[in-house]
Amino acid sequence: MTAAHCWVPVPDGSPFPLQNLPYGVFSPPGGAPRVGTAIGDQVLDLSAIWAGTPLGADLAGGSLNRFLRRGPREWAYVRGRLTELLTGTEQRRLVEANLYPLDRVRLHLPFEVADYVDFYASEAHATNLGRIFRPDGEPLLPNWRHLPVGYHGRAGTVVVSGTRVRRPAGQRRGPDGAPVFGPTRQLDIEAEVGFVVGVPSAPGEPVPVGAFSDHVFGAVLVNDWSARDIQAWEYQPLGPFLGKSFATSVSPWVVPLAALEHARIAVPPQDPAPLPHLAEQQPWGLDLALEVRLGDAVVSRPPYRETYWSPAQLLAHLTSGGAALRTGDLYASGTVSGRLPDQRGSLIELTWNGRDPLRLPDGSSRAFLADGDTVTITGWAPGADGVRIGFGEVTGTVVG
Template sequence: MTAGFGIANLPYGIFSTDVTGPRTGVAVGDRVLDLAAVTGDPIHATGSLNAFMAQGPAAWAQLRRHLTSLLTGRAHRGVVERHLLPADAVTMHLPVEVGDYVDFYSSRHHAENLGKMFRPGSPPLTPNWTHLPIGYHGRAGTVRLSGTPVVRPKGQRKPPDAGPSLGPSLRLDIEAEVGFVVGVPTALGESVPVSAFEEHVFGVCLINDWSARDLQAWEYVPLGPFLGKSFLTSMSPWIVPLAALEAARVKPPARDEPLLPYLDDTRHPWGLDLTLEVRLNGELISSPPFAEMYWTPAQQLAHLTVNGAALRTGDLFASGTVSGPARDQRGSFIELSWGGASPLELKDGGTRSFLEDGDQVTITATAPAMDGTRLSFGEVSGRIEPAT
C-alpha cells in the first residue's frame, strides 16, 4: 500500500479513464476506488465533489463509515477489488468547482520576514496583524489542478532607478500553503463561529499560490495583490477529509493580544500538525511546519464570515505562506534568498533567488493519522514555462 493513503486517510478526488468520464474516487494505497461504481450513487458521477460536499457532515460521516467497512471487511473484497483502479491508469481533474477564493496571511514567521525586508527600521508586523487574520480575495478562475504549466506572467515592473515597463516577471516565486474547501454554504448575513468550523468545511488540500514579486511590489499599494497573484493558483488533486485529521489537531501558538470573542478558539483549537516539504527539481529545500501558524483555519473562516459574507459550496480559502523560524522552514523563495540578497545554494552547485524557466516545484505534506501512521496529502506541483 502506498504510504500515506491508508484506511485512516481516504482522501477524495475526481478522476476519469479511457472509458468513463470524470467521477469521484478515493485514494487507497496505489489504487483509486471508483465510488460511483462501488456505491451505485449517481452523486459520485457528477464530475465534481460539490454535490456530495453540499450534503453536509452527516452524509460525509456515513460514507466514510461505509468505505471503511467495504475496505476492511472480507465479505466485500470481491466487489471492492473490481472497482479499484491503478492510480497510474487514471487522469485526475480539479476536485471541486471553485466558488470564491480567499488567501490569508497567517504565518507570523512569514509576515515578520517580509516586514523586515520591506520595512527595515519599522515594526515587522502591521498594527492589525495580531488582532485579525489578514486576507485578500483572489481569482477563482485561475485555480487549476496540480501539474498545470506555470507560464511566466507579464505585467508592470518598476525598478528603483527607472520608470515602469511591461514585461515578464523577473522575481517569480512560490507560496507553500494549505487550502480548506467549504462544503456547506451559508445565507447572506450569517456568520460561522469557530465552534462550527466542522459543520461547513469538508476537507484540506495543498496549494501553491504562485507569486510574481516584482509585479506585486509595484501594484499592491493601496489595494493589495492583483496581477502578481492572479495568473495561477495550483491545487492538489486529493482532498483529505477533516475526519482524518483528528490526530493532527494541536493548540496554536500563544497569542500576543487578547482575542475578540468571535476569534476566541480556546475551546475549539484547530491548529494542525502538518509537515510540508518543498522540492526544487527534486531537491528538498524547505520543510515548513504548519503547527506554527498563528491563525487557524477556524479563525479564518470566522473572520471571513463575521461581516455576513455568504459561503458557497466549493469556496476555497488558503492559509497563506507556511514558514517556520529556521531558514530551511521558509515557504517562499523571497524568504529563502532574503529577497535575492542571499541566494539559496543548491546541491548541484547552482543557486536560486527566484524561479527560472524549466524549474519544477513540488510541495508535499504529511500528518499524524488516527491509527499511528502518517497520512499523505499527495502533492501539488508545477513547471515554469517561458512567458508567451
C-alpha cells in the same frame, strides 16, 4: 482499526492508508471523470459503489461539489461505509472490480472553485517580509495580531497539480523608477494549506468559530504562485492583484477533516487575546509537516503547526462581515513558514529577496524561479494507530 486490517494492499510509507481515505476526481482509461478515494496506490470509483442511488448520482460527475453539499452526516456515513468495505468481505468483488492503479488514471481539479481567499496567517512569514521591506520599522503592522489579514484571489485561476504555470507578464518598476511591462523577473512560490467548504451559509449570518467543522469538508495543499516584482509595484494601496492571480495550484486529493483528528493541536499563544468572535472554542491548529522541493532538491520544510491563526478563525473572520459561504469555496493559510531559515515557505524569504541565492546540488543558483523549474510541495500529518496521513503532492513546472 489498523492499516493491516485493510485487505487492499497499502505499501509501507504510502500517503493513503485506510485512516486517510482522501477524495478526488479521476478518469479511468477511456472513461469519464468521476469521484474516487485513494487507498494505497489505487483509487476506488465511488460512483460505482453507490450506483443507482441519489448518492451515486452525486458521485458520478466530474466534481466533488454535489457530495460536499450533503454535509457532515453524509460525509461520516460514506467514510464509515468505505472503512467497512475495505476491511470486510461484504461486496469485496464489487470493490475489487472498481479499483484502478493510480498511475493509470488521470486526476482532475477535485472541486469547482466558487470563491478563493488567501490569508497571511503565519507569524514567521509576516515577520520575515516585514523585516525585508521595513528593515527600520516594526515587522508586523498594528492590525496583524488582531485579525487574520487576507485578500480575494481569482477562482478561475486555481488549477490542479501538474498543470504547467506560464510566467506572467505585467507592470513592474523599471531601473529609473518608471514602470515597464514584461515577464516577471521574480517568480516565486508560496507553500500553503487550503480548506474546502462543503456546506454553504446564509448571507448576513456569520459562521462562528465553533461551527468550522459543520461547513468545512477537508484540506488540500496549495502553491500560490507569486510575481513579486509585479506585486511590489501594484499592491499599494489596495493589495495583491495581478501579481497573485495568474495561477494557484492545488493537490488533487482533498483530505477530510475526519482524517486529521489526531493532528489537531492548539494554536500558538495569541497575544493580545482575539476579540470574542475570533476566540478559539476548540483546538483547530493542525500538526502538518510540509516539504518544498525545487527539482530534486529539498529547499524547505515549513511547519504548519506554528501558524498563528487557525483555519476555524480564518473562516469566522471571512464571514464576520456577513459574506456567505458557497459550496466549493477555497481559502488558504498564506505562506507557511517556521522560525528557522530552512523552514521558510517562499523563495523571497529563503533568498532574502534575492540577496542570498539558493545553491542547488547541480551547482546552479536561484534567487527566484527560472523557466523549466519544477516545484513540488508534499505534506504529512499524524494519524490514528501511528500512521502518517499524506496529502499527496502539488507540483508545477514554469514555462516561458
